Each structure stands twice: as structure tokens, then as C-alpha cells.
Amino acid sequence: MYQFDKEFDRHGTEVIKWDRMKQDFGKKDLIPLGIADMDFETLPEIVSALKERAEHPTYGYTYASEDYYNNFIAWNKKRNGFEVKKEEMISVPGIVCANAFIVAALTEPGDKILMCTPVYDPFFKVVEQQKRTLVKSSLIRKNDRYEMDYEDLDRKMADGVKLFVLCNPHNPIGRVWEKEELEKLNELCKKHNVLVFSDDIHSDIIFEGHTFVPYITISEDAAKRSVCVEAPSKTFNVAGIKTSVIFSKNPQLLTKVNEIITAFHVGVNLFGFKALEVAYKYGEAYVDELCAYLKANAEYVTKYIEENIPKAHTYVPDGTYLLWIDCTESGFSQKELMQRLVDAGVAPNDGSHYGEEGEGFVRINIGTQRRRLEEAMECMKRALC
Numbered sequence: 001m002y003q004f005d006k007e008f009d010r011h012g013t014e015v016i017k018w019d020r021m022k023q024d025f026g027k028k029d030l031i032p033l034g035i036a037d038m039d040f041e042t043l044p045e046i047v048s049a050l051k052e053r054a055e056h057p058t059y060g061y062t063y064a065s066e067d068y069y070n071n072f073i074a075w076n077k078k079r080n081g082f083e084v085k086k087e088e089m090i091s092v093p094g095i096v097c098a099n100a101f102i103v104a105a106l107t108e109p110g111d112k113i114l115m116c117t118p119v120y121d122p123f124f125k126v127v128e129q130q131k132r133t134l135v136k137s138s139l140i141r142k143n144d145r146y147e148m149d150y151e152d153l154d155r156k157m158a159d160g161v162k163l164f165v166l167c168n169p170h171n172p173i174g175r176v177w178e179k180e181e182l183e184k185l186n187e188l189c190k191k192h193n194v195l196v197f198s199d200d201i202h203s204d205i206i207f208e209g210h211t212f213v214p215y216i217t218i219s220e221d222a223a224k225r226s227v228c229v230e231a232p233s234k235t236f237n238v239a240g241i242k243t244s245v246i247f248s249k250n251p252q253l254l255t256k257v258n259e260i261i262t263a264f265h266v267g268v269n270l271f272g273f274k275a276l277e278v279a280y281k282y283g284e285a286y287v288d289e290l291c292a293y294l295k296a297n298a299e300y301v302t303k304y305i306e307e308n309i310p311k312a313h314t315y316v317p318d319g320t321y322l323l324w325i326d327c328t329e330s331g332f333s334q335k336e337l338m339q340r341l342v343d344a345g346v347a348p349n350d351g352s353h354y355g356e357e358g359e360g361f362v363r364i365n366i367g368t369q370r371r372r373l374e375e376a377m378e379c380m381k382r383a384l385c
């Protein structure tokens with residue numbers, strides 16, 4: 001049994017979530033519910049492997065071991081039902097930088113890049129920073145379930161979209177896209193010849209009753225028109241180590257991406273290679289227990305809000321450790337909403353950052369100890385009642 005309830009102080013580790021409260025929210029002692037890393041200890045085998053490597057007092061240039069590749073391949077075969085080959089993988093430090101490389105490799109300035117909103121906001125920045133054209137399609141909200149608007153996607157793709165950004169599971173609304181939904185998406189991408197970047201960073205955190213369906217497993221066409229990314233960073237709380245993988249079944253696309261990465265001389269450091277290798281070797285039980293703990297946290301918050309904060313509403317997502325909380329009925333402007341929450345002692349993410357659909361919403365990170373969440377809920381109640 002892993003000790004997800006165990007509390008410890010993260011202050012003083014130069015971690016953005018805890019040590020940058022004053023800069024980011026103007027106050028020091030807030031409960032951080034924002035930036036998406038967890039307050040849990042990582043897998044003990046990762047700590048041991050990194051310690052062991054750190055004990056050797058030389059840190060020269062390194063390469064990925066055969067175990068690194070084999071463990072990533074075996075993890076995906078067993079847990080996600082697909083086979084990727086070593087030559088179909090590229091190691092990169094992070095997913096946002098992978099996104100930036102893929103946009104640079106597969107699109108030209110001015111090209112249209114489409115995504116469903118609300119969505120993880122660095123996707124917008126990558127498009128803007130590279131002078132591509134951002135095209136958004138609002139997700140349709142049906143009670144507590146968000147769906148893609150296929151008619152809107154069809155219309156927008158018909159207007160010359162080059163790349164679709166798929167977030168699966170989808171941050172911040174927590175949907176794990178189902179096979180039929182991805183099939184419909186693939187039909188449209190095929191019809192309009194749109195490439196797909198599938199960001200699967202949250203794909204290990206899937207709650208009971210849901211199944212992660214990787215886009216590349218949808219059809220031969222989906223496999224050929226997509227470049228995907230995965231990482232142990234969210235799953236095992238090793239985001240600061242910077243270790244991620246790009247993979248694709250299309251050698252032409254992969255070559256283009258590799259050319260860009262080679263041109264910028266970017267690589268993973270030795271601790272990144274080691275952490276990924278060990279995570280995917282020993283991490284199964286950890287992930288299963290983690291998902292159960294997070295689901296119970298999501299259920300707790302959902303129930304607490306339902307019973308205690310009538311002007312807010314949330315739901316248990318299909319996966320991820322993010323909850324999307326609708327505060328529109330509070331009547332506060334976005335600025336007031338955030339200020340009241342901060343004044344009451346919590347620091348969530350501002351929902352409007354994820355797109356205009358997020359006005360009146362906040363996103364909270366439930367990857368923390370239950371006791372801390374209970375305290376955070378008291379603060380939210382004070383802010384919103």
C-alpha cells in the first residue's frame with residue numbers, strides 16, 4: 001500500500017506550486033490547488049534509482065538504455081493495448097516542448113491549428129508564438145458531460161485546418177474520449193486531411209469504469225496521421241525531471257519532427273532517462289492505487305460542493321486529477337471569484353485561462369492529501385457562500 005495520505009512539507013524545494021504563492025497570488029500561506037503536480041511521494045523505486053545514480057560522482061553525456069525503450073514499450077502493450085517500436089520513439093524533455101516541435105515540424109506560419117476548448121492553455125501559446133492561426137471549437141456541455149461538436153469541427157476543418165490538437169484525457173474537463181468519439185474525429189480528419197497531435201500525458205490516470213483509448217489504435221488511418229506524446233511526469237509526480245516521449249507510426253512525420261529536434265540539439269538528461277525506465281518497470285500497483293485515491297478525492301469534493309456550496313457545481317471526471325468547478329451561479333466576475341478564493345485561503349487555476357467557456361469556472365488539482373482537500377473545501381465554502 002502506498003501512503004497517499006502522508007503529509008510532508010514541500011516548501012523550500014523551489015517547487016512552483018508551493019514556493020511561488022506570493023509572486024503568483026500575492027499571499028504566502030495559501031493551499032495550492034493550481035499547477036498540475038501532486039503532493040504525493042513518487043514511486044520509491046524511482047527515488048532509489050536516482051539516488052543510486054547520483055551517488056556516482058560523474059554526470060557525463062548519456063543515452064537511453066535498452067531497458068528504457070523496453071519498459072515504455074511493455075507498459076503501453078500491457079496497459080494501453082498497442083505496440084510501439086523503439087525506432088518509432090523520440091525522447092524529449094517535456095510535452096509542451098514536444099508540442100512546439102511538432103507544430104514547427106508539421107505546419108507552416110499562418111496554418112490553422114484546431115482544438116476543442118476549454119483546453120490546457122499552453123496549446124494556445126505554442127500556436128501564437130509560432131505565428132500559426134488558432135481555431136477553437138467549443139465543447140458541448142450536456143449536464144456533466146462534455147462532447148465534441150462534430151458539425152462545428154467539420155465546418156472548421158473544411159476551411160483548411162492543418163493540425164488538430166487532441167487532449168486525451170482532456171484537461172480541464174476530465175473526459176476520457178471513447179472509441180466511437182475518436183472514430184468520428186478520425187473520419188473528419190481523414191475527410192479533410194488533417195494531421196493529429198495527441199497529448200496523452202494524463203492517460204495513466206483513468207478512473208474505474210473508463211478506458212483510455214489511444215488515438216493511434218482507432219484505425220490504420222489514425223495511426224498514420226498522428227504524432228502522440230506520453231510521459232511519466234503526471235502519473236508518478238516527476239514533472240520536474242523533464243522526461244517525455246514522442247511516438248508515431250508514420251515515419252515521414254516522425255522524420256520531420258526529428259529534424260527539428262536535432263536542429264535545436266535538445267535531449268533528455270540522465271535522470272530523466274532513468275526515471276522513465278524505472279517508472280514503467282515498477283509502477284503498475286502505484287498507478288492503480290493512485291487512481292483509486294484520486295477518484296475517492298473527486299467523489300469527496302463533488303459531494304461536499306453539492307451539500308455545502310449551492311452556488312458551485314462539479315462532477316467526478318473520467319480521469320485526471322483535475323476538477324472543473326462551475327461557479328457561474330455565484331454571480332461574481334472572474335476577477336472577484338479568484339480574489340475571494342485567495343482571500344479565503346486557496347489558490348485554484350482561473351478557468352478563463354482555458355478559453356472563454358471557462359469564465360465563471362475554476363480548475364482545482366485534487367492530487368493532494370484528503371485532509372488538505374477538506375481544509376481547502378472549507379475555504380471554498382467561505383469564499384462562495
Ligand SMILES: Cc1ncc(COP(=O)(O)O)c(C=O)c1O
Nearest residue numbers: 036094095096097120171199201
Ligand atoms: C494536457 C497537458 N499537456 C502537457 C502538460 C505539461 O507537460 P510538460 O510539463 O511535460 O511540458 C500538462 C500539464 O499540466 C497538461 O495538462
